[in-house]
Structures are given as C-alpha cells and as structure tokens.
Amino acid sequence: MFSLADRRLYLCVGMRDDMAEFLPAVITGGIDIVQLREKVLPFSEQRATALLMATICQEFGVPFIVNDNPELALEVRADGVHVGQDDLSVTAVRDLMGPEAIIGLSTHEPEEFTGGLATSATYLSAGPISATPTKPGRAGVGLNYAVESTQRANRPVYVTGGVTEHNIGGYVHSGLRHFVVVRAITEAPDPGNAARLLRTALDAALSAVTI
Numbered sequence: 001m002f003s004l005a006d007r008r009l010y011l012c013v014g015m016r017d018d019m020a021e022f023l024p025a026v027i028t029g030g031i032d033i034v035q036l037r038e039k040v041l042p043f044s045e046q047r048a049t050a051l052l053m054a055t056i057c058q059e060f061g062v063p064f065i066v067n068d069n070p071e072l073a074l075e076v077r078a079d080g081v082h083v084g085q086d087d088l089s090v091t092a093v094r095d096l097m098g099p100e101a102i103i104g105l106s107t108h109e110p111e112e113f114t115g116g117l118a119t120s121a122t123y124l125s126a127g128p129i130s131a132t133p134t135k136p137g138r139a140g141v142g143l144n145y146a147v148e149s150t151q152r153a154n155r156p157v158y159v160t161g162g163v164t165e166h167n168i169g170g171y172v173h174s175g176l177r178h179f180v181v182v183r184a185i186t187e188a189p190d191p192g193n194a195a196r197l198l199r200t201a202l203d204a205a206l207s208a209v210t211i
Contacts, residue, residue, distance in 0.1 A: 001100045002063045002079060004033065004123055004156045008202060009195075010180045012037040012067075015049050023053060025192030026185055027060045030199025035065040035082055043072050050076040063102055070096040080104065080122065085112055090119040104158070108141055113149050124153065125180060128161025129171075147175050165194075165201040172205035 010033040016022055023034065034057055038046050050066060054076045057064035065080045066073040070093050073081045080102025081093050093103050105121040107113040116124045126149040127141055146159040159171065160180040168179060181198060188194035 002102060004063070004102070004178075007032040007063070007156075008178050008206075009033070009199060010035065010158050010178065011185060011195075012180055012182050013186050014038045015041055015046065016186075019049055019052055020056075022191055023056045024060070026195040027056070027062055029192045029195025030202075031062070031181075031185070031195050033063045033065065035067055037067040037082075039067075043069055046072060047075065050078065054078050065102060065104065073097065073101075082106070082125075090116075090121045094120050106160075107149070110145070110148075113152070117153065121155070123156040123158060123178070124149070125158045125160055126150070127159050127180070129159060130162045143171075143174060146171075150176055150178075163198075165197045168198060168201050169205035172202065172209060177206075 009031050011026060011031045012035045015038050034053065036046065036050050036053055050072055054064045063079040065082050066078045067082050068087050070081050070088065074097065081097060082104035083090065083093055084106040090103055090105055094101070097103065102122045103120065104123050104125060105116045105119065106125045107116050108127070113124060113126065126146045129141065129143055129146050150157045156178045158178040158180045159176050163171070163179045163181045164184045171179070179202070184198060185191050185194045
C-alpha cells in the first residue's frame with residue numbers, strides 16, 4: 001500500500017492522444033500521484049488509456065487513481081478511486097475496492113470536510129482555492145478554507161484550484177503541503193519541463209519551512 005504523506009504533486013489529466021509520451025515525462029519531472037479524470041467520454045472509451053496509465057504508473061512506482069468509477073479501477077488494477085460529494089460514497093467504494101485501496105474525497109466547505117474525516121477516505125481534497133475552468137460553475141473557496149482544512153486533518157489534504165510554479169511557494173508558506181495540478185501541466189507546451197519547474201518551486205519552498 002502506498003503512503004501519501006510525501007507524495008505532494010497530484011496530477012489530474014483527461015484523455016490524451018500522447019499519453020504514452022506525456023505521462024512518463026511528467027512523472028520524471030516530479031509528479032508523484034496521477035488521476036485519470038475524464039468527464040466527457042464514456043467509460044468504454046477510457047479503458048485502453050486507463051490501462052496504459054496504470055501500466056506506466058506501476059513501472060514508475062506512482063499511484064494511479066481513477067475518477068468516479070470503481071469498476072474501471074478494478075478492471076485496470078488501479079490503486080484507487082476519487083469520488084465527489086455526489087458520487088458513490090466512500091463506504092461503498094471501500095467495500096468494492098478493499099482495505100488497501102487509495103480512496104479520495106472532494107470537499108468544498110467545512111461541513112463536507114468534517115463529514116470526510118468521519119470516513120475511511122485515504123485523503124481529502126479541499127478547494128478549489130480560486131475558480132477554475134476544470135470545475136465549471138464552482139466558486140473558489142479561498143485560501144483560508146484550504147489552510148484550516150489541512151490543520152484539522154489526520155491525513156493528507158490535496159488543495160485544488162490554479163496551482164502553478166508561481167504561487168505554490170506562497171501556499172507552502174501558508175501551511176499547505178499537498179497539491180493537485182491540472183492546467184499548469186496539461187496545457188503546457190512542454191509538460192515534462194512544466195512538471196520540473198513546479199517540483200523545483202515546491203521543493204525550494206519546503207526546504208525553507210518546517211514540514
């Protein structure tokens with residue numbers, strides 16, 4: 001079973017034609033947990049890519065998570081599933097995936113976070129800190145919610161919403177330690193280099209604080 005305590009850069013990525021090149025490049029650059037998050041295409045069209053991602057992640061020793069779908073996760077032998085507030089419950093996913101699976105739960109307000117702490121979720125996410133196109137229609141929750149959630153937690157809390165190489169240092173100094181990244185890498189001309197720049201900024205900030 002993977003420990004997530006020191007896995008600080010969590011990439012969420014949708015389907016890509018270049019996944020066979022993209023994923024090794026960003027993992028080598030510093031991404032240490034990966035989620036397939038595809039909200040448009042049906043699961044039947046995700047299987048081949050999910051299997052490819054699972055294989056690559058296994059080769060690099062990086063956890064591979066599937067968004068929303070335990071059935072797909074089990075089929076491709078993913079390491080876990082991430083669910084939202086309106087998806088299958090953490091308890092139901094745990095029953096399907098087993099005690100060793102990584103299960104993540106999204107939260108957007110204190111009551112949801114409190115509820116998440118009462119579940120067997122391996123980690124929680126908090127955010128988005130600021131509004132982001134990856135979560136259309138959802139307002140930003142602000143930095144305070146993310147920081148307060150991290151302080152309350154007894155497990156990793158991955159913060160979401162516009163994390164970049166330019167702001168991650170400030171987030172670390174605010175007390176945050178685990179980060180979800182999407183556009184800063186998936187929309188970069190050179191994703192591998194973008195991952196390296198983000199990792200360098202994160203490690204520099206961590207070295208300046210007491211972890």
